[in-house]
Amino acid sequence: MLRLLVMVSGGGTNLQAIMDAIKEGSIEDAKIVKVISNRKDAYALERAKNAGIETEVVSRKDFGSVEDFEEALLGAALEAKPDLIVLAGFLVVLPKKLVESFENRIINIHPSLIPSFCGKGFYGLKVHEEALKRGVRLTGATVHFVDSGCDSGPIILQKAVEVKETDTPEILQRRVMEQAEWKILPEAINLIAKGRVSVRNGRVTIAGG
Numbered sequence: 001m002l003r004l005l006v007m008v009s010g011g012g013t014n015l016q017a018i019m020d021a022i023k024e025g026s027i028e029d030a031k032i033v034k035v036i037s038n039r040k041d042a043y044a045l046e047r048a049k050n051a052g053i054e055t056e057v058v059s060r061k062d063f064g065s066v067e068d069f070e071e072a073l074l075g076a077a078l079e080a081k082p083d084l085i086v087l088a089g090f091l092v093v094l095p096k097k098l099v100e101s102f103e104n105r106i107i108n109i110h111p112s113l114i115p116s117f118c119g120k121g122f123y124g125l126k127v128h129e130e131a132l133k134r135g136v137r138l139t140g141a142t143v144h145f146v147d148s149g150c151d152s153g154p155i156i157l158q159k160a161v162e163v164k165e166t167d168t169p170e171i172l173q174r175r176v177m178e179q180a181e182w183k184i185l186p187e188a189i190n191l192i193a194k195g196r197v198s199v200r201n202g203r204v205t206i207a208g209g
Contacts, residue, residue, distance in 0.1 A: 002030040002193040005082035007090040008037050012044025013177060014088035014109055014185055019051055021186035030193040034080040036073075038092050060092075070095035077102070084192055087146065088185065091123060099148055104199045106146040107192070109185045111176050113158055114142040118151035128169040128176070139163055139172065141180035143188040145199060154204045156197060157184040 006015050015035065021027040035048035035055045048055045058076050063069040074097050077085060087094075087108040099106065110127075112118055116136070117127045131139045140160040147153035159180040163172060191197050196207040 002189075003081060003083045004030055004032045004086055004189065005077060005080045005084070006032055006035045006048075006086045006088050007077075007092075008035060008042055008044035008088050009039055009091040010042055010044060010089050012042065012047045012088070014181055015044050016047055017182035018086065018088065018186055018189060019047070019053075021190070027186050027190045028193060030084075030189060033082060036076055036080075038073075038090070044088075070097070074098045074101065084189070085146075086185070086189065093150070094146060096148060099146060104145050104154075107143055107156065107185075107188060108146050108151070108153070109181050110142045110144065110151050111139075111173065111181060112142065113138070113140045113160060114144060114151055114155060118142075120150050122151070125169045125173060128172040131163065132167060132169060132172065137163055139176060141176055141184060143184050145204070154199050154202055156188045156191070156204050156206075159184045 006018065008015055022030060032053050035044065035053055037045050037057055038059055040057050040059060045055045056076050058073045060069045063072060074095055077098055085102055085106040087106065110118055112127050112131065117130050138160045140158060142158045143156045145153040145156065161176050161179045191206060198205050
């Protein structure tokens with residue numbers, strides 16, 4: 001059974017997609033053992049509590065220094081003893097020690113087709129605003145392993161989504177979530193739970209696929 005630690009900052013729609021996929025059986029042999037948020041008011045915490053999942057808040061505001069915050073975050077993650085950490089809209093740069101402690105065991109969902117519209121400053125609506133500004137015809141989402149860079153880890157899955165002329169950033173954001181994020185994040189977790197994902201020389205191989 002793959003033990004999942006999900007880290008969130010906001011509403012938790014991707015968390016909900018994971019919980020629904022586990023309930024429906026499209027994610028097999030996995031369970032969420034804990035949800036951590038850096039924000040006390042994150043609705044994702046309510047989603048987790050309603051599902052009977054343990055939650056914890058590790059907020060930068062509660063610590064005198066970045067170092068103390070990062071140590072607390074690492075400690076909370078280690079305490080959960082996860083096999084896989086899932087960043088589902090977690091708007092915090094992970095401490096180096098955390099990334100090193102869970103090498104190739106942390107995945108992130110990003111709302112674009114990496115390497116487009118990714119890296120420092122590209123999160124939330126900003127990604128979709130830039131996609132519309134650039135005039136791309138296709139955007140989408142990417143699930144990737146987390147490394148020491150920003151959105152630079154090995155790519156596991158991507159799914160393209162059409163951009164329409166009438167789109168606003170908000171409409172495009174919703175379409176990317178519905179048609180891509182909520183589909184490929186649970187799919188990636190299921191592949192990992194089945195032992196079908198491996199990383200070699202910075203590239204992902206999916207067995208039997």
